[in-house]
Amino acid sequence: MSIKVAPSILSADFSRLGEEIKAVERAGADLLHVDVMDGHFVPNITLGPAIVGSIRKVTGLPLDVHLMIENPGDFIDAFVKAGSDMLTLHIESVSAGDIAAVSRKLKKQGVKTGISLNPPTPFSEIKGVLNEVDFVLVMTVNPGFGGQSFMPEVIPKIRELRSFFTGEIAVDGGINDITGKEAVSAGADMLAAGSFIFNSIDYKQAIRSLQCLK
Numbered sequence: 001m002s003i004k005v006a007p008s009i010l011s012a013d014f015s016r017l018g019e020e021i022k023a024v025e026r027a028g029a030d031l032l033h034v035d036v037m038d039g040h041f042v043p044n045i046t047l048g049p050a051i052v053g054s055i056r057k058v059t060g061l062p063l064d065v066h067l068m069i070e071n072p073g074d075f076i077d078a079f080v081k082a083g084s085d086m087l088t089l090h091i092e093s094v095s096a097g098d099i100a101a102v103s104r105k106l107k108k109q110g111v112k113t114g115i116s117l118n119p120p121t122p123f124s125e126i127k128g129v130l131n132e133v134d135f136v137l138v139m140t141v142n143p144g145f146g147g148q149s150f151m152p153e154v155i156p157k158i159r160e161l162r163s164f165f166t167g168e169i170a171v172d173g174g175i176n177d178i179t180g181k182e183a184v185s186a187g188a189d190m191l192a193a194g195s196f197i198f199n200s201i202d203y204k205q206a207i208r209s210l211q212c213l214k
Contacts, residue, residue: 086135
């Protein structure tokens with residue numbers, strides 16, 4: 001089975017976002033990664049439910065909406081209504097009890113739940129919720145901005161997670177064909193990639209190079 005590749009639209013040309021989305025869809029993307037930032041949890045502001053709703057209108061690809069925001073529970077309904085297929089919450093901004101409640105609620109609506117953790121956050125923070133989520137997103141950069149360099153020190157964390165977690169492991173941050181191979185070798189099976197895809201001359205070739213890493 002090939003690796004799932006999720007182009008991260010944070011690196012797309014927003015002046016022609018619809019065209020960019022159609023282009024990566026034609027190029028073979030498995031899903032889209034949508035970074036939502038609020039200027040509080042991370043030092044950047046990106047987009048909200050209205051933009052997710054607009055994206056939903058132009059693509060049939062699954063939307064993995066990555067909530068890098070404070071109080072994510074307050075916005076769950078809005079992002080589901082906008083057309084999210086997957087919602088990823090950070091353990092740094094939500095309690096284990098809240099994750100369980102959100103996951104049960106989303107499951108009834110046919111939406112997958114992911115839990116993410118930042119590079120400095122130990123796995124002990126998420127072990128108690130792994131049976132509540134559909135996938136784990138391991139950050140390989142400190143979240144907030146696209147185009148950052150991959151942090152190789154996070155590789156052992158991916159390997160450790162794979163040793164006891166049977167669900168999907170996604171990796172986000174500084175992914176290209178070289179760092180992606182490291183992540184996949186450690187146990188990742190979903191890669192969010194922004195600048196590597198959107199700054200490439202050939203989107204199809206870039207996406208395929210990641211899908212074939214396994």
